[in-house]
Amino acid sequence: MATSIEEKPDFKWIGKSIRRVEDPRYLVGRGGYIGDIKLPGMLYTAVLRSPFAHARIGSIDTGEALEVPGVVAVFTGQDCKEKMNPCANFGPPTITQYPLAVDKVRYCGEAVVAVVAESRYAAEDGVEAVEVDFEPLDPVVDPIAAIGPGAPVLHEEHGNNLAYERIFEFGEVDDAFREADVVVEDKLHWGRSSGMPLDTCGAVARPALNGSLEVYCNSLNFNFFIWLVAAALKLPSNKFTVIPVPAGGSFGSKFFAHKVPTLAGFLALQTGRPVAYIEDRLDHITNSDHHGSDRYYDVRMGLKSDGTITALDVDVVDDYGAYLQFGVGTHGNSLSQAVGPYRLKNLRYRLRAALTNKCQQGAYRGFGSEVQNWVLERMVDKAARQLGMGPEEIRRHNFIQPDEFPYKIPTGNIYDSGNYPAVLQRAIEMLDLDKWRTEQERARKEGRHIGIGVVTTQERSVFSSTEFWFWFDKPAFPLTSSPESVTLTIDPTGEFQVQMHSQAMWGNSPETVAAMLVAEEFGVDPYKVNVSYADSAHSLPGTGPGGSRFTVMIAGAVRGASKRLRAKLFKIAAHELEASEDDLEIVEGVVRVKGVPDKSRSLAELASTAYFFALNLPEGVESGLEESCTYDHPYTTLPSDDRKDLGVFYPFMGHACHIAVIEIDAETGTHKFLDYVAVHDAGTVVNPKTLAGHVTGGAAQGIGSAMYEELVYDEDGQFKCSTFMDYLIPTAMEVPEFKLGHVETPSPYTEFGIKGGGEGGRMVAPAAISAAIDDALSDYGVRITQLPIKPSEILRQIETGTQS
C-alpha cells in the first residue's frame, strides 16, 4: 500500500497519524453500546411487523399474548394515537407517522404491535401470540406509476402519492442545448441500498424523578431538536433527557433516527418501568428510518465539439417509500455539487418525490450527493466516448482551475478551494495509467477484458440547514442554525476534560480529533485528555456527525473554547508572574513569559490557583477553569426569494479521483479488481490514518452499492431481503487493496483549513466501477445504467452487443 500524505510541518499534532484515543475500550469488549446497558427492572420489547405492503388494520387480539409468561403489556397504534402526538417530521404535515402504525400499514415490515416483557425471549413469545386481521389493499410499488393517474393513495390526507415536485433552473438551459454541438441522453437508475451498520438503532428509556423521562439512545443527533421527540411523547422539553450512547456504525442510518427512542419512551411512560427497544436485524433492515436513495433519472448533457460541457438537464423521480420524514434534503445535497468539478453554467433540475409502499428513505453516506456524482460522471463518460476523448482528457478540459476559487456554481453554492488537475495527476501517477493501458491492450489480444475507470468527483462537507427548506417558497420553518459546541475544562490538578455536546461516536473519531486539537492548542499529550459527551439536559447546541461536518465543526469549537481558556490562564498567570498578558505563551503545557522561560507556571499550578486560592486571583476573575464555545457554520448565506440562487450551503468542497482497474469474465459476467487508486483532497488533514480509514471504508460501501447491495421489493411490495443472506454486504473477499493518496488544498474559511472527509469513498467508487466495466466491455457496447450492477445484466448486454 502506498500511502502518500503530506505531513504539515507547522503543526505539532495536526497531520500526525496517531493511534485513536477511542480504541482501548473497544479492544477489550467494553464499547458501551446500547445493547450493553442494563437498568434495574428493565423490560424488553419485541415488535410485530406487517406482512403486507399495504393493508387496513382490522381487529387486533392481544389477549393471548398477555397470558404468555413474562409478558407485561401489549400496545398498538391505537394506543399511540390516543396517548401521544405524531412522530417528529421534517416532511409535509399531511404525511404523519406514529411509531406503531395507525389504521393502515404502508409497507412490508411496518411496526404494528409492541410487546413488552421481562425478557426478550418472553417478548418474542408474546409477538407470536398476537392476532392481527389485515385487509390487504392494492400495493404501490413502481414510483413512476405511483405518481401517475389511478394509483392507490398511501396517505388519504395528502391526496396523492406525489410528495413533492419542483423544477429549479439556473442559467439559460434551453439556449445552451440549442447551441450545443453534441447532446447525450440517458435513463439511469440508482438502486436502493442502506448504511446497514452492524449495530442497530436502540434506546433504553427510564421514567425518572418528578415526571421526567431519561432515554439512553444511539441515534439522536441535532440535540437542539430533541424537544421534537419530547413533543411527540407529550412531555415538556425539560422533562426529557437523552443520554448519548456510542453506536457500532451509522453511515447515515442513525441520523436523527427518532422512531426507536420515541417508541422506547412511549413504552416506558405507559408501563412506568425502564424499557429497552433495540432493533434486531429484521427490525432494522425492514423498518430503518433510513433506506438510501432510490432514483430514476432522465438526463441530458450538452457539449461543444471540443468537449466543453455547457448544459445539464436532470429529471429525477425519487422513490421515497411510505413516509417523507426528512423532506427532500437529499436533493439539496445533489444541488450543492450538481455540476461536479466542472465549469458547467446551465443546469435544470426537476425533482418529483414519489410515495410508494416501501420503507421510508433518508440518509446514507453521501446523503444523495453521491447519486448526483454517479449520474454526472456517467454522462461525462458517455459524452467522452461519443466525442472520442479519453476520460482524463474531457475532465481536464472542463475542470474549474485552481486560480478560480472561491468559485460560485450555478445553484449559488460556493466551492471554497481545490486543485482538481493535481488530484487527477496524482492518481494517474500512482496507478501508472500508461502501464495499465498497455496491459489492457495486451490482454484484449488474449480475449481478456480489462477496464479502467477514471472519475473525478466532488466531496462536499459541512451542511447548512437551508438545504432542507429552500425547496419551498414559503417554508414553514426556515432554519439557519447548524452549530457544534465544546466545553473545555482544566480540572483542579491541571488535567484536561473535553465535553462534546451531541451524539456520541458512531465509528468516526471525534475523541481523537478533539484530543489532538487540544494537544495542538496547549502543547499537552493527547492521550491524557479525557473526552465525554453531555446529556441533552446539560448540552449546548450540537448538530452531531453528518454531512462530513464533525471534524470541521469540532475544530472550530475547540479553537474557540481554547482561546477563551487561554485568555483566562494568561490573566491568572500574568497576575502571579507580574507580567503583561501579551508577553505570555503556552509551550508544552507551561505558561511562561516569552524569552524568559524561567518565569513560568505549569497548568497544574495555575489550576490550583484557579480552584483553591480565590484571594490570589486577579480582580474580576471567577474561580475555576472551564470555557465553552458554540461554533456556528462559518460560511452560509440565505437563498434568494426567487430561488434562482440557493445561497451558500455546502461550501467546504473536497474532491477525489478514483481509478479502478477491473477485469470482467465475459462468460460469467463476474469481475475482479486488478488495481484501485483513490486520491482525495479534504483540505488540511488532522489524522491521515483515520481519514484513510474513511476513504477505504467508504469505498467498500461504494462497492456494495455499485455491485452487491439492494433492498428489493417485488411487484406485490413484498420485501425480499430481510437477512444478510439476501442483503449482501461486501466481505474482505469483495473489497480490493486500495492505494491511497492525498492532495491538500486548505479551506480559507475553516479553522486550520480542514474540510470534511467522512463520506468520500462512497461518493466516488460507484462511478469509477461503472466506468471500468464499460471500458472493459466496450467491444460489446456495454453501458452501465443501473445500480447495483449484476452479472446477469452484464451478460445480457454482452449478448445484445454480440448480436448487433
Added chain:
Amino acid sequence: MAGDMRSITLTINGRQLSRDVETRLTLADFLRDHLDLTGVHLGCEHGVCGCCTVLLDGRSVRSCLMFAVQADGHEIETVEGLSTDIDKLHPIQEAFSEEHALQCGFCTPAMILRTKELITNDGELSREEIREQLSGILCRCTGYQNIVNAVVSAREKMHDPQVAGR
C-alpha cells in the same frame, strides 16, 4: 421450549463455572446477559455477520447459532480472555489499534479472536488468504485493508519471542 432448564459446566476464559440455563438460551445471550461478556456482539442473530464469534476449544464459532447447553463441557474464549486491561493489551489488540483496524469497534472482538485462531493454527497466510479467512466476519467501517494489516502485524508480534506465549 420456554422454561426448560438444564445445568451446564464450562470453562470461560480459563475459569470453570456452572450455571442453570434455559435450554433455548443462545450461547451469545448467555455470555452477554448472564456473564456480562459484552465483547460478544450481536449484529444479525442469523449467523452471517460474525460479530458474535467466540473461540470454542480454540476454534471460531458463531455464538448466536449455538445454544448455551451445546457448550456444556467445552472451553470458550471471548475477547475478554485476551486482555481487559487497557494498559496491558494483548499483542493482537495492540496491532489492531496501531494499524487503525477498527472504527466503530463492533466487529473488532470477533476479528481479534479470528486473528488469534489464524495465527495459532494456520501459519503463514498470504494477504489474499487472510482476506479469505476473514470473510466470515463483516466489517462495515474499515474496508478491511487495515484489518489485514493488523493480522500481518499481529503475526509478527506473536512470533517475536519477546511477546510470544501471551
